[in-house]
Amino acid sequence: xxxxxxxxxxxxxxxxxxxxxxxxxxxxxxxxxxxxxxxxxxxxxxxxxxxxxxxxxxxxxxxxxxxxxxxxxxxxxxxxxxxxxxxxxxxxxxxxxxxxxxxxxxxxxxxxxxxxxxxxxxxxxxxxxxxxxxxxxxxxxxxxxxxxxxxxxxxxxxxxxxxxxxxxxxxxxxxxxxxxxxxxxxxxxxxxxxxxxxxxxxxxxxxxxxxxxxxxxxxxxxxxxxxxxxxxxxxxxxxxxxxxxxxxxxxxxxxxxxxxxxxxxxxxxxxxxxxxxxxxxxxxxxxxxxxxxxxxxxxxxxxxxxxxxxxxxxxxxxxxxxxxxxxxxxxxxxxxxxxxxxxxxxxxxxxxxxxxxxxxxxxxxxxx
Amino acid sequence: xxxxxxxxxxxxxxxxxxxxxxxxxxxxxxxxxxxxxxxxxxxxxxxxxxxxxxxxxxxxxxxxxxxxxxxxxxxxxxxxxxxxxxxxxxxxxxxxxxxxxxxxxxxxxxxxxxxxxxxxxxxxxxxxxxxxxxxxxxxxxxxxxxxxxxxxxxxxxxxxxxxxxxxxxxxxxxxxxxxxxxxxxxxxxxxxxxxxxxxxxxxxxxxxxxxxxxxxxxxxxxxxxxxxxxxxxxxxxxxxxxxxxxxxxxxxxxxxxxxxxxxxxxxxxxxxxxxxxxxxxxxxxxxxxxxxxxxxxxxxxxxxxxxxxxxxxxxxxxxxxxxxxxxxxxxxxxxxxxxxxxxxxxxxxxxxxxxxxxxxxxxxxxxx
Numbered sequence: 001x002x003x004x005x006x007x008x009x010x011x012x013x014x015x016x017x018x019x020x021x022x023x024x025x026x027x028x029x030x031x032x033x034x035x036x037x038x039x040x041x042x043x044x045x046x047x048x049x050x051x052x053x054x055x056x057x058x059x060x061x062x063x064x065x066x067x068x069x070x071x072x073x074x075x076x077x078x079x080x081x082x083x084x085x086x087x088x089x090x091x092x093x094x095x096x097x098x099x100x101x102x103x104x105x106x107x108x109x110x111x112x113x114x115x116x117x118x119x120x121x122x123x124x125x126x127x128x129x130x131x132x133x134x135x136x137x138x139x140x141x142x143x144x145x146x147x148x149x150x151x152x153x154x155x156x157x158x159x160x161x162x163x164x165x166x167x168x169x170x171x172x173x174x175x176x177x178x179x180x181x182x183x184x185x186x187x188x189x190x191x192x193x194x195x196x197x198x199x200x201x202x203x204x205x206x207x208x209x210x211x212x213x214x215x216x217x218x219x220x221x222x223x224x225x226x227x228x229x230x231x232x233x234x235x236x237x238x239x240x241x242x243x244x245x246x247x248x249x250x251x252x253x254x255x256x257x258x259x260x261x262x263x264x265x266x267x268x269x270x271x272x273x274x275x276x277x278x279x280x281x282x283x284x285x286x287x288x289x290x291x292x293x294x295x296x297x298x299x300x301x302x303x304x305x306x307x308x309x310x311x312x313x314x315x316x317x318x319x320x321x322x323x324x325x326x327x328x329x330x331x332x333x334x335x336x337x338x339x340x341x342x343x344x345x346x347x348x349x350x351x352x353x354x355x356x357x358x359x360x361x362x363x364x365x366x367x368x
Numbered sequence: 369x370x371x372x373x374x375x376x377x378x379x380x381x382x383x384x385x386x387x388x389x390x391x392x393x394x395x396x397x398x399x400x401x402x403x404x405x406x407x408x409x410x411x412x413x414x415x416x417x418x419x420x421x422x423x424x425x426x427x428x429x430x431x432x433x434x435x436x437x438x439x440x441x442x443x444x445x446x447x448x449x450x451x452x453x454x455x456x457x458x459x460x461x462x463x464x465x466x467x468x469x470x471x472x473x474x475x476x477x478x479x480x481x482x483x484x485x486x487x488x489x490x491x492x493x494x495x496x497x498x499x500x501x502x503x504x505x506x507x508x509x510x511x512x513x514x515x516x517x518x519x520x521x522x523x524x525x526x527x528x529x530x531x532x533x534x535x536x537x538x539x540x541x542x543x544x545x546x547x548x549x550x551x552x553x554x555x556x557x558x559x560x561x562x563x564x565x566x567x568x569x570x571x572x573x574x575x576x577x578x579x580x581x582x583x584x585x586x587x588x589x590x591x592x593x594x595x596x597x598x599x600x601x602x603x604x605x606x607x608x609x610x611x612x613x614x615x616x617x618x619x620x621x622x623x624x625x626x627x628x629x630x631x632x633x634x635x636x637x638x639x640x641x642x643x644x645x646x647x648x649x650x651x652x653x654x655x656x657x658x659x660x661x662x663x664x665x666x667x668x669x670x671x672x673x674x675x676x677x678x679x680x681x682x683x684x685x686x687x688x689x690x691x692x693x694x695x696x697x698x699x700x701x702x703x704x705x706x707x708x709x710x711x712x713x714x715x716x717x718x719x720x721x722x723x724x725x726x727x728x729x730x731x732x733x734x735x736x
Contacts, residue, residue: 096637278516310710
């Protein structure tokens with residue numbers, strides 16, 4: 001279908017085979033505009049994370065609205081974005097091993113790549129590879145600001161030493177640092193989320209001060225996501241934000257009351273009505289992910305998704321019986337947008353109820 | 369990479385970029401042989417479910433070992449299997465809507481498709497479409513034997529009526545019935561699993577008796593999965609079994625002590641060592657699914673995967689520190705094989721530690 005999309009354009013939902021990912025363009029564009037406005041007003045930069053949508057067409061809309069560049073979680077995503085002509089890309093993860101470093105240097109020839117580093121051996125390998133390739137990629141130190149995943153410890157002597165080593169590299173452009181408070185960014189309790197985020201962001205700006213105190217500049221200091229972007233932009237020491245999920249949203253982020261609407265759904269067909277209270281649809285675990293909670297049925301508050309099988313969504317009425325017939329369409333708002341999109345090869349972009357484009361989820365499926 | 373596989377053949381694991389799905393062919397073939405032996409000895413038929421591997425190359429090995437045909441969960445899978453020349457396919461799910469029914473009839477032209485039905489309107493639509501298309505697909509009633517998903521109620525008058533209606537169709541070949549005890553098939557407690565399965569299987573054979581009592585033959589009576597196949601083959605009224613996960617296995621099925629070994633892993637690279645006790649790898653929720661439990665690190669009982677981020681596996685030592693270096697390889701045994709494979713486009717088939725083939729997961733990603 002990817003090769004023969006034009007004949008489908010203009011179709012309504014009833015003509016689209018299911019299960020399939022839909023994006024409502026009016027909502028997507030309003031979300032992008034809302035976030036862009038915040039960054040214009042705050043004077044900070046937005047570098048949206050594209051790991052969520054993995055879709056160059058959406059990244060281009062974010063850039064057009066004012067984003068300074070994009071963020072990627074893996075090389076396959078960055079390659080897909082570079083293929084679409086995007087120039088300013090942060091690969092916000094360590095690039096490990098000779099194969100991946102070769103790919104990174106190839107990327108550095110066709111875009112202005114910036115890559116995270118958290119250990120001196122990897123830094124040395126990147127320096128050597130960049131020298132051989134004749135490229136000069138940018139480097140950000142990854143700082144562990146509390147998430148306890150990758151990253152050199154915030155405020156540590158090791159962080160200052162790594163900054164010195166990076167700044168001394170002839171074939172790498174040392175630019176500063178990044179951190180990610182991933183363990184608090186989606187907390188539903190705003191007091192806990194904001195309090196946790198402030199602790200982490202303070203660790204990042206303290207590390208910035210320590211690095212600057214050692215005589216090293218910090219041009220870029222990057223952090224945060226959709227759940228706490230509004231805090232990061234209040235810190236003088238933070239220059240840019242990596243929020244990405246705001247564009248499409250999902251049930252989990254929807255609970256945070258951030259002002260962004262749901263642009264993403266999975267279109268599904270009712271395939272069985274085993275009883276008046278039960279509705280079975282054709283979207284299950286292979287079309288929707290459950291780890292942040294089950295999907296919500298858009299526009300049907302009387303229905304609850306209580307379980308997902310591999311290829312079935314299992315709904316029940318909250319009270320009374322349902323009039324839905326076999327063959328009718330429903331839309332699920334995914335519990336977790338990022339991993340749900342990763343299940344699909346295409347996004348069906350709808351405007352005013354008609355199919356405007358079928359976008360390849362170009363960043364999925366590639367080896368990291 | 370799918371287009372240029374030959375240059376990679378013969379590679380060892382150290383030369384393969386990660387994260388990637390590996391299948392150990394010796395183990396796969398032993399699992400297939402073990403299950404085939406059970407069916408030869410029991411005199412029943414195995415029709416393995418291919419929803420787990422979605423890979424024609426594996427289905428062909430199962431058929432070669434004696435399977436009577438295959439089972440699919442969605443049309444996209446059945447189409448991929450028919451593309452590989454497989455003739456006898458059970459589409460063990462309702463096919464709903466004009467688009468899908470058209471696809472089903474196209475399939476009926478090139479293989480001997482058999483499809484599940486649980487309501488008379490759908491049956492009538494299939495009959496009409498088959499008549500127009502000039503094909504004669506086979507029909508199985510789907511019976512709800514306790515799983516409470518799709519299916520007409522076991523033992524109900526509606527089941528007998530649906531059998532009569534199916535047998536009366538001129539363009540459909542009514543063949544019998546199927547049920548699936550999906551809510552008990554993976555219970556770790558063998559007493560609970562066997563007891564629950566027996567209740568369900570009894571409902572199926574009772575329904576068979578009721579349909580036969582109304583003068584309708586039941587040539588095919590299909591049920592069960594990897595967790596309880598050994599029970600289904602003891603029932604005189606059950607003719608075939610749909611088990612599929614036995615071929616590759618996963619952590620959840622491994623806990624059942626069924627005698628099948630783990631053929632499937634996700635090869636991953638250590639990308640960060642933030643502390644002596646913590647190991648971060650490059651396979652996360654976009655390479656492995658968590659809904660049946662977190663993955664296990666093969667050959668490293670001292671390591672525990674305690675969390676998956678989208679692109680990171682987070683491991684910790686159970687005691688002491690780890691000597692693993694950044695860049696070293698590990699293998700995860702997936703918690704749930706079926707949904708993990710659905711994340712990947714290719715399976716790397718290894719024999720004696722060398723890459724023998726790269727198999728496309730041809731059944732994934734297609735609209736249902």
